[in-house]
Amino acid sequence: xxxxxxxxxxxGESPLSSERAEPAIAVDRLSKSFGQLEAVRQVSFTVAPGExxxxxxxxxxxxxxxxxxxxxxxxxxxxxxxxxxxxxAAEPGKVRSRIGLVFQDPTVDDYLTAAENLRFxxxxxxxxxxxxxxxxxxxxxxxxxxxxxxxxxxxxxxxxRRRLEIARGLLHSPRVLFLDEPxxxxxxxxxxxxxxxxxxxxxxxxxxxxxxxxxxDEAEYCDRIAIMDNGQIVVCDTPEALKQLVGRDRVxxxxxxxxxxxxxxxxxxxxxxxxxxxxxxxxxxxxxxxxPRLFAELSLPIRSVRVARPTLDDVFMTYTGRTIRDAEASGxxxxxxxxxxxxxxxxx
Amino acid sequence: MSxxxxxxPSGVPAPAAGDLHRAAARxxxxxxxxxxxSGRLTDDLRGLRVVWKRELIRFTxxxxxxxxxxxxxxxxxxxxxTGLSTFTSSATASVNFKTFMFPGIIAMTVLFTAIFSAISIxxxxxxxxxxxxxxxxxxxxxxxxxKCLGGMTVATIQGAIFLLLAGAxxxxxxxxxxxxxxxxxxxxAFTLTAFGILLAARMTQVQSFQVVVQFFVMPMFFxxxxxxxxxxxxxxxxxxxxxxPLTYAVDPMRRAVFAHINVSPHAIRVLSPGVTWNGWMLxxxxxxxxxxxxALVLLLGAIVNFSRTD
Numbered sequence: 001x002x003x004x005x006x007x008x009x010x011x012g013e014s015p016l017s018s019e020r021a022e023p024a025i026a027v028d029r030l031s032k033s034f035g036q037l038e039a040v041r042q043v044s045f046t047v048a049p050g051e052x053x054x055x056x057x058x059x060x061x062x063x064x065x066x067x068x069x070x071x072x073x074x075x076x077x078x079x080x081x082x083x084x085x086x087x088x089a090a091e092p093g094k095v096r097s098r099i100g101l102v103f104q105d106p107t108v109d110d111y112l113t114a115a116e117n118l119r120f121x122x123x124x125x126x127x128x129x130x131x132x133x134x135x136x137x138x139x140x141x142x143x144x145x146x147x148x149x150x151x152x153x154x155x156x157x158x159x160x161r162r163r164l165e166i167a168r169g170l171l172h173s174p175r176v177l178f179l180d181e182p183x184x185x186x187x188x189x190x191x192x193x194x195x196x197x198x199x200x201x202x203x204x205x206x207x208x209x210x211x212x213x214x215x216x217d218e219a220e221y222c223d224r225i226a227i228m229d230n231g232q233i234v235v236c237d238t239p240e241a242l243k244q245l246v247g248r249d250r251v252x253x254x255x256x257x258x259x260x261x262x263x264x265x266x267x268x269x270x271x272x273x274x275x276x277x278x279x280x281x282x283x284x285x286x287x288x289x290x291x292p293r294l295f296a297e298l299s300l301p302i303r304s305v306r307v308a309r310p311t312l313d314d315v316f317m318t319y320t321g322r323t324i325r326d327a328e329a330s331g332x333x334x335x336x337x338x339x340x341x342x343x344x345x346x347x348x
Numbered sequence: 349m350s351x352x353x354x355x356x357p358s359g360v361p362a363p364a365a366g367d368l369h370r371a372a373a374r375x376x377x378x379x380x381x382x383x384x385x386s387g388r389l390t391d392d393l394r395g396l397r398v399v400w401k402r403e404l405i406r407f408t409x410x411x412x413x414x415x416x417x418x419x420x421x422x423x424x425x426x427x428x429x430t431g432l433s434t435f436t437s438s439a440t441a442s443v444n445f446k447t448f449m450f451p452g453i454i455a456m457t458v459l460f461t462a463i464f465s466a467i468s469i470x471x472x473x474x475x476x477x478x479x480x481x482x483x484x485x486x487x488x489x490x491x492x493x494x495k496c497l498g499g500m501t502v503a504t505i506q507g508a509i510f511l512l513l514a515g516a517x518x519x520x521x522x523x524x525x526x527x528x529x530x531x532x533x534x535x536x537a538f539t540l541t542a543f544g545i546l547l548a549a550r551m552t553q554v555q556s557f558q559v560v561v562q563f564f565v566m567p568m569f570f571x572x573x574x575x576x577x578x579x580x581x582x583x584x585x586x587x588x589x590x591x592x593p594l595t596y597a598v599d600p601m602r603r604a605v606f607a608h609i610n611v612s613p614h615a616i617r618v619l620s621p622g623v624t625w626n627g628w629m630l631x632x633x634x635x636x637x638x639x640x641x642x643a644l645v646l647l648l649g650a651i652v653n654f655s656r657t658d
Binding site: 112124 | 391394395397398402405406409410475476477479480481482483484485486487
């Protein structure tokens with residue numbers, strides 16, 4: 001067995017500089033092509049230790065391809081990436097031992113018990129024997145599966161499997177936890193449960209979390225998000241800052257004559273309004289301050305009014321010119337064409 | 349728009365202040381609590397052991413599979429064997445045809461169990477578990493060798509269970525013979541598992557398993573001398589049997605059995621003629637060495653195939 005001194009040396013780092021100085025993930029002009037297709041183009045970003053960083057974008061935007069490169073499952077075509085201080089191309093084995101992974105498709109063995117799945121993982125990752133059992137208990141407690149530990153995974157529900165995968169991803173105390181669409185395919189209640197676990201684990205474990213999602217509401221949980229579209233990062237900031245960047249609130253009003261309202265809004269306020277879901281909709285800075293003026297000056301009586309703060313959907317629309325749902329419809333998931341990471345889609 | 353990796357587009361230092369969960373202010377844990385895998389042989393060997401152990405856990409848990417995979421050889425031995433023995437007694441020099449078939453059917457048990465075990469990699473891929481292994485820090489060769497040893501152990505246990513039937517077909521429970529057979533079964537099983545993994549390395553659908561069985565397993569089985577003696581065959585068939593790698597695994601097993609039963613030299617010449625190359629009778633040692641070399645080559649091929657990354 002190695003002495004504590006040769007455990008976990010950080011390559012290329014002087015003993016004086018602290019762990020904190022080095023970003024958890026540093027990506028520099030990373031690209032990946034599959035033949036003619038450029039799945040990821042010149043992506044650069046940095047994730048600080050302890051941060052929760054989200055990749056947001058439609059399916060096929062290149063999120064999974066990027067995560068696969070960071071996890072050393074795919075080799076980058078160009079560019080560099082360091083995860084937990086290690087270059088992913090130069091020392092993939094070392095990167096793997098420092099990261100935890102939860103995939104969007106299940107990767108637990110149905111014919112083993114929860115405890116056996118964890119033990120298998122712990123031994124693959126070299127968790128010392130004395131630490132393994134208490135650590136297994138710890139992670140199972142975190143996802144509330146302790147009393148099911150000796151049951152076959154086959155008997156678990158979709159949400160329980162995902163929780164087990166999260167527990168397993170944490171078992172070897174990784175520096176960075178990658179969650180690829182951690183809640184895809186789960187019902188809303190289970191989704192919110194999973195998020196409760198993720199939020200509690202970042203308090204307990206103090207680890208860096210890198211996740212991908214195409215649910216706008218889930219991106220709100222992140223410290224920072226990067227919006228990805230067509231293989232590129234279009235914008236990267238905190239959810240709040242991104243929403244402020246949109247700058248305008250959405251106002252929906254209904255009157256007896258929508259067409260007359262639209263032309264009056266254009267004539268009197270210079271606003272470009274349109275009908276959306278039966279209501280006259282327009283964007284204006286500081287919607288709440290605008291309302292008194294609207295009530296005073298509009299000749300038609302207003303029957304109802306609604307002011308909404310910009311959502312991440314609006315952010316996505318501002319930067320890409322379409323909604324994430326439209327983008328989904330035209331996207332394809334390149335990861336699934338890779339035989340090594342391919343798994344049956346839509347199982348269970 | 350260009351994004352500064354350090355600050356983000358708004359120029360705010362990466363994890364901006366103001367959020368409850370804000371990260372940067374929180375100290376990172378000083379040292380990871382676990383031992384870090386870093387390419388040492390002991391790490392790979394531990395990975396190898398755990399992959400092997402999983403095969404055993406799954407095998408012992410699946411009692412139905414243990415029983416059902418014994419049914420086919422029992423049918424071959426007692427139904428086909430009994431049926432054929434009624435009109436072959438003159439040609440087999442009064443040796444029970446089931447006695448002749450016994451070592452062949454052992455080889456068959458090993459063949460099917462080992463290939464099935466190897467093909468379970470395709471199953472693992474389809475159900476995702478393969479990824480759990482592939483993304484681990486353990487190197488690929490250790491995973492492949494672990495899987496081969498797992499298939500070897502499972503197939504040898506299955507074959508050893510079948511050995512219990514020896515008494516029913518007139519084969520004595522001679523300890524030396526049993527040990528020899530078990531050793532030969534283990535080597536054969538390892539080779540066949542490596543072969544199966546090589547085939548399975550790029551296979552993405554469980555349905556392809558049928559193709560493997562029809563194109564490789566059945567021809568290998570029929571040409572190996574498991575169900576009929578390789579003496580007095582027409583030359584086209586004799587050549588095919590000599591190409592079949594399984595022939596060189598079945599022959600040593602049959603020799604081991606025939607060395608421990610009481611039969612005439614004539615019967616041995618007819619039923620256990622050995623394999624000849626251009627008139628040269630291959631000694632058992634050469635046959636076993638050939639199987640061992642095949643095992644290494646196939647294992648290497650499987651490892652190379654499994655170590656490719658996109």
